[in-house]
Amino acid sequence: MKLSVHVCEECGHTSIPARLICPSCRAVDFREEEREGKGTVYTFTKINISSVEFKHLTPYYVVIVDLPTGERVTGRMAEEVQINDVVELAAMEQGAYIFKKCG
Ligand SMILES: [Zn+2]
Structure with missing residues (x-):
């Protein structure tokens, strides 16, 4: 599944x-580009105790994924994961990026 990246026009x-404002130059004009939603796990944390809203999902993993194009995206996974695992975007749920392991 592809994901959208917002590229500062400046x-x-x-x-x-x-974002509303570019964190690099404070410009406000962006264009959208698509990327393959596939990358490697930079780091993760296992959530055993969550807020009530996410209790039914526990345990789950919050992952930070590096895309080969240089972007870094925060997402969620149900499967156990390790650093450097190759993962891909499986779904979007209420604005959250849901990843799964590849292969
Ligand atoms: Zn900028």
């Missing part, structure tokens, strides 16, 4: 998800 800085 300096080319990329953001996931969208």
Whole structure:
């Protein structure tokens, strides 16, 4: 599944998800580009105790995924995961990026 990256029209800085102001140059004009939603796990944390809202999902993992194009995206996974695992975007749920292991 592809994901949208917001690219600053002034300096080319990329953001996931969208921002109102570029954190690099403070410009406000962005264009949207698509990326393959596949990358490697930079780091993760296992959530055993969550807020009531996410209790039914526990345990789950919050992952930070590096895309090969340089962007970094925060998502959630149900499967056990390790650093450097290759993962891909499986779904979007209420604005959250849901990843799964590849292969
Ligand atoms: Zn910028």
